[in-house]
Amino acid sequence: MNRKHDNLISSESFEAVFSRYILQQHKKHTCFAREDYVRMMGEYWDEKQEIDFIQKILDDSNGQLKMYGSAQEIYQNLVLYRTFSQSHWFFKDHVFDGYYIEPDVNLSLKNEYVIHKTNIFVMLQTIIARDFPKWESTILRFILSTFLKSEEILAAHVEFVKFNETDFLNMRAEINRLLAVDHRKEEFKKLEEKMSKISYSEYRKMFESLPGIEWKQAHLVRLDIIVKSLYDQKPKNAETMSFLYHTTKATIDCFKMFMNSKPEWFLPNSENKNPLYAVRLFQDGNRRFVMKAEFFRVLNSLPSTKEPIVYKDKPDRLDTMMYEDLVLNYRARIPEIEVGLTDDWKFL
Template sequence: MSNYLEIPDVALTPKCLHKEAMAYMLEKHRSSSRMSVETYPSRSFKEMKEEEYIQILKDKAGRRFEMYGTVGEFLKNLKIYSRFSESYRYFKTPNEPYQASPIIYYNLDNGEYIQKSDFYAVLQNIICLKLGNISVQALSIISVHLKNRESETSLELSRELFTLNSSQIIEKFKALAPEIWNDENSLRLKFLVENAFHDNLTAMPRLYLGNNYSTASSAIKSIQKLINNRRNLFDRTVRTVRMFEDGTERFVMKAELSDVTGDVSLKSDDKIHVLHTMSMQEVMRNYGHLNIEFIRYPVLRAKHRAVPIRKLGSVGPLDFYVLAVDAFFELFRSIILGAKMFQKIESFEEFSTSFREIEKDFMVECKTPFFIRHSLIEHMKLKMKFSSSRTAKEVRNAKKDGLTHQNLKNELKHLGLVDIFPEIEGHAEVVYRHVDSVKKEKFLRTCDLFDAVEQCQLICVLNRIPNLKIFLHNQKGCERFLGYECEHCEKEKDAQKSLKNLKIESSNASMLKQYSQPALSTPNDCEKCSESSKTLTETQSELKMSKDQLKEMEKKVLDTEKELSEVKKENEKIVQSEAKKTEELAEMKEELSKEKQKKREKEEEILKASKENEELEKAILKLTAGNEANENKIQKLLDGITNSSTNNQKTNQIDEKTIEESTSTTSVSSKNAPLVIDCLICSSQIKSGQEVIRCPLCKRRFHSNCAFKWRKDHTQCPACNGDLPGI
């Protein structure tokens, strides 16, 4: 039997592999990786390794593919993701051979079970191995018949094809399994026949079609015979219910339990997009007396997506579900790494506004696992669409020698995430430590950097939306979140520890009371009677003590359970209160951030105005100095005119005594040398062409820069100590 559980190479098709890969990749990554079947290399699929096809997808996707790791890692996760019963319905490949290997399930006694739909895949595998070199065309007809089997059909001999034209041959093929020929299948059959035949009466095309016809008809006839002879394998004779296992959690779908027990009230809480569950403890307590076979059904996950689970009894391609906690991670991975929403929006409020419309789908009050229809997740993603003119940056490649804690911080800055999440760098260290602890290779790679960037953003989102933290805790998703510390988990651990200590104390007190009871006296009539009476009395006493202790223990257990219930209620109130406070705190922080930004802008405006004022003061001083220089020139001209009119002989001479009286700092090197004046502030010479300022009282000159600096700290002239109103 085990030989028929693996899908033969001849049944594997590139179309199926491509559709499975597209479904696994993020929506934003699919457009760059799309290609038709015709773009695949001309070699047949069985001649080419799957890795080569995935390499083609990687080359077309470019740098976006780096988040999935190597080609081998992607293919490994893809095989986990795509192997589930009736996967052809989910990936919409009904006209292709079965691609997913059948799965063996076990009941609680380790008895082996196989899902009914998987048994048809086993039949396909048997046919492939028995017939050997079967063509893909013939296998497709057989597989579609297996998927759509409804009624037995009459079969014709292949030799009749030699007397028919292409249209008649097409009708003969359709007669093999009338139920399978929809528009798509009919078009495919027409393409097959006309390509091989072209209405040509030569023997080779007819022989090729005849072989396919003969193989398909023989196989279908064998299948019909096997099903009729082994009807017990296909008819449901045992009442079975899937028991889902997710870590230590065990639960069933209420809808499936309702179909078996007939208790319709179990479905009362279900909605069109939501299926509720019941824990196995509650199932055994209420329905354990019924003869139900529980089949262990593990919840499987690839790295980037959970494996879809079909609702039993449905046939539509949309009746596939995942756990709500998996829907949560898939949605936010699409938002963070696919749409890069937090790199594009201006404020977190933009995200909050969009998220409010779908937040109700993550039912915070539900404390048991529940399933969400996969189509609802796609609807959520559409609701989270937004318009933005900002361009998001791509995550850069990690260095060959690995990724460091500082590299992660630098990448968060590079992506612009610090703008919307100022606190995000504070989460980098703990996230880096956890990502490093689960790395697959010696050094952290680019795919690990993608994981770290995603986790840092998700922590920031959870801290700002307290209801999401409660949802994640109630759905047991905290431990799957790298670097995340759940305060609700810590409170529960503390409560359980307190309860355990209380039980130990109660047990010790009960034992102490048992051994402190006084011995009862017995009558001393005869020795044997006395002994018997004594034994009976002791036995009765011990029995009474045991009953009393049992009652006492039951009372204490009830009291403890009641106390625990009150503690839980109180804890829930505290959690809700803290959630509300956290939300208010987040709003206050956001308001404070806005106020700080406004304050920063005002300070910048004040600084700018101060600089402009300083420049203006300098300009005024320069203008003042220029005006004074012009006044001095005019005064000198007037003095020159006056002197020339009174005494023309003294025009070229300078009275040294007069010069010395006018300024004590002027020095003359010779009688005919130019006048030399020093600035009293800096004690350096005032040279020709330098800008000067003159005291309006004593007419003493100073460098303009020196006077400006002096005026900042003094109001008196350094020469005459008079007020300087004019400077």
């Protein structure tokens, strides 16, 4: 379960997940509940760092949290607990915190691969994280995460598109081509020369003016902190400053080009000419089931549905329907819907 640097979790996201994971009556025993707690901001943790911090929480609780297990066990449970599509919406993560899940792809019962639209954004982040070590740079992670989540407009939807790995491999190749910076090129030399003389406010404005991001005040405050720490490095490294700006801008440009070429992948089904209607099929041993609310939402969105079925989960409860019951009661409608099981496909 060793995580690579492409799905690190931010300190803020960890706090949100951990606070939802433990029972309400136990929250008072965590460091987060203390008045003198200084919230860590802008840190990204790998597996070891996360386990170390969990151990600090356990030590600080004076044994009040020992029923949750060891730091290693809690870490493993937290990874399982938070690893699902749209988890960042559920935990109300900041828009500038990166995705910390793997991009899952589902295999439908028709033997076709489909992908949750939210996971397309995770896939885009994964491409950068796997191919560019500078992803570990706070400024690159911060701005690209903000851009991707600003573009993600399907928070209330569980929608899929058919997945073609070739599309992503082609985009990955194009990103690599665009980001292959030749420091000897005249254009980059000019940018580097500009960076060596630029003022802090001008440098910050370059990042703030990147297209495709709607900055909110809280984001600008964080941007100011990150850019200033980069600008104030001694000695000033114009090459690094140039590289990070070039990489960030080129990546956003490439993402936007890809999104414009595949609008059906990013827009809600209601705005697509040929939408894919799909529902997730979960499996627990020999039991297979769907989420009732999700199934009826998809069923009601079908053009052939004349009388929508009103269904809503009760608070803090998700009702399910066994697949056998779905087939028995909705056999005639199933051909119109892709039913997808989680598959072990991985994006390399």
